[in-house]
Amino acid sequence: MLQALNVSKSFGDTPVLRDVSVCVGAGEFACVVGRSGSGKSTLLNVLSSLLRPDQGRVLYREREVSAMGEGELNALRHGDFSMIFQLHHLLPYLTALENVMLPYMNSLRPVSGETRDKARECLARVGLAGKEERLPGKLSGGEQQRVAIARALVKSPSVLFADEPTGSLDKKNGDAVIELLRDVHRDGVAVVMVTHDLGYAKLADRTVVMEDGQVVEDGGPGC
């Protein structure tokens, strides 16, 4: 469903991805592991269309993401693709519910009742029913990350990208986040997660190991 084919990317003179090819099947749970600086985040950003590769192609459902214009890319980022990060990137002055509705908010029209209901449902799904009106500062780190997951789910994505989503959480909260991601995966969403935690990586269908800008191991089924 999602493929990077012979992708290279440099920042200045420094090659960060060197001829990388990986693929993710529909509904697959894929993990990317490797040392700090090995290019994991860059690979995730290329796959999720946030970064354009210098060379090579990224394909999603047979469409070439790496050749799309801004309009098409925006449609993809606001539709099929969703993203969570190590830090949750919630807006501190919006409530949990408002943060989840953020992808639907614009200054031209109010959020519909239907969207509000969907956002409430997503918060309930991540175990935050009753905390809709809290500001992020009044939630624990684990709860904040769960709000970010609810926000990522509100548009019913086909692929959820997660860059070290447990990186700033203790074990208990990290486990809860992984359990949620597995639950999302069981619902048919493809999950592509960068993690340092080999225990979590073991739970994936496919583990891609990166070293120095290259994929040195791909434990998944063939592309």
Ligand SMILES: Nc1ncnc2c1ncn2[C@@H]1O[C@H](COP(=O)(O)OP(=O)(O)O)[C@@H](O)[C@H]1O
């Ligand atoms: N925007 C950028 N500008 C310059 N160098 C970058 C940028 N992003 C990442 N790098 C460099 O690319 C290398 C790989 O980074 P990254 O993909 O973030 O690795 P990882 O996620 O595995 O830690 C690192 O050496 C990093 O310093």
Ligand SMILES: [Mg+2]
């Ligand atoms: Mg990283």
